[in-house]
Amino acid sequence: VIVQAVRGHLKKDSQNRTLLKTLAELYTYDKNYSSALEIYLTLRHKDAFQLIHKHNLFSSIKDKIVLLMDFDSEIKKVVEELEDRPELQHVYLHKLFRRDHRKGQRYHEKQISLYAEYDRPNLLPFLRDSIHCPLEKALEICQQRNFVEETVYLLSRMGNSRSALKMITQELQDVDKAIEFAKEQDDGELWEDLILYSIDKPPFITGLLNNIGTHVDPILLIHRIKEGMEIPNLRDSLVKILQDYNLQILLREGCKKILVADSLSLLKKMHRTQMKGVLVDEENICESCLSPVLPSDAAKPFSVVVFHCRHMFHKECLPVPSMSSPAQFCNICSAKHRGPGSAILEMKK
Numbered sequence: 001v002i003v004q005a006v007r008g009h010l011k012k013d014s015q016n017r018t019l020l021k022t023l024a025e026l027y028t029y030d031k032n033y034s035s036a037l038e039i040y041l042t043l044r045h046k047d048a049f050q051l052i053h054k055h056n057l058f059s060s061i062k063d064k065i066v067l068l069m070d071f072d073s074e075i076k077k078v079v080e081e082l083e084d085r086p087e088l089q090h091v092y093l094h095k096l097f098r099r100d101h102r103k104g105q106r107y108h109e110k111q112i113s114l115y116a117e118y119d120r121p122n123l124l125p126f127l128r129d130s131i132h133c134p135l136e137k138a139l140e141i142c143q144q145r146n147f148v149e150e151t152v153y154l155l156s157r158m159g160n161s162r163s164a165l166k167m168i169t170q171e172l173q174d175v176d177k178a179i180e181f182a183k184e185q186d187d188g189e190l191w192e193d194l195i196l197y198s199i200d201k202p203p204f205i206t207g208l209l210n211n212i213g214t215h216v217d218p219i220l221l222i223h224r225i226k227e228g229m230e231i232p233n234l235r236d237s238l239v240k241i242l243q244d245y246n247l248q249i250l251l252r253e254g255c256k257k258i259l260v261a262d263s264l265s266l267l268k269k270m271h272r273t274q275m276k277g278v279l280v281d282e283e284n285i286c287e288s289c290l291s292p293v294l295p296s297d298a299a300k301p302f303s304v305v306v307f308h309c310r311h312m313f314h315k316e317c318l319p320v321p322s323m324s325s326p327a328q329f330c331n332i333c334s335a336k337h338r339g340p341g342s343a344i345l346e347m348k349k
Helices: 002-012 017-029 033-043 047-054 058-068 072-081 086-099 105-118 120-129 135-144 148-157 161-172 175-185 188-198 202-211 218-222 234-275 331-335
Strands: 303-307 312-314 343-348
Touching: 017 033, 072 086, 086 105, 086 120, 105 120, 105 135, 120 148, 135 148, 148 161, 148 175, 161 175, 161 188, 175 188, 175 202, 188 202, 202 218, 202 234
Parallel strands: none
Antiparallel strands: 303 312, 303 343
16 A cells, blocks of 8 residues: 555656655565665665665566666676676676777776676677777687687787688688688788698689689689699689689779870860960069069060969079089979979060
């Protein structure tokens, strides 16, 4: 009756903490611990874990782990309280990691063992997403448990790509995965290792012939095939190599045509720009002596050199061309390594 009365008041004021705490205590008195725990977790009440331990409610909190996420400032406390139930500790830390990779980062090393023990399918995604996970520790655990895919990833991430490829070929014996790994690493030495390993294994040779064309010259592989070796679907593989090669030729020719057309278009544009006239008046100055390029006396003879960069000089202010350097260049742009080209106009009078 009392419980019903309190619930009736909560319908009018559902956020009243006093009423919620009272209802939780009534549920506890009635031994309805699951309902009491849910209220305590919602309130983030300090008695929540006391209730869990006192009445062994660990099985009840598995579906209420999300409520523990709200104990943001008490992550350490939650982890410590769940120390005796590592499977629940894992569920909590996993959901915490999914919500925010930065929260609980101090527990990432601990999570490696938890994932390995209780949730291997999520171990590899965790290793990929965590930047606080100690790679050496993770590698040690994965090698102890013979987790090949995880070990391959860790070896690759630590820069030991050749050992990773060796595991794929020898442990997994998966030619497609080995080829995909070599493509991702884009390392010529890895392709060489893969060819050496595959040369006496017909299924591997077939896989390489079907996929190697765009990354390594297939002739390097074909020349190493032993005479008399039977290779499955060899004819189809060779046809595919020729088709891929023809496609590459077509793509290169197409790219060459586009490049030539663009170069010609830009050359014409540059030529039109350079053919335009340049206005020279009494406001322009010589970039060398800083005096006006045009004399104040219009009757006085003068000689002005204008470059493509639009810098102007009196001809006598420029170095005299020599046998080794017959062309004239803008002193300013040459000093700045802009490569302005030769003069476009010389005005004389």
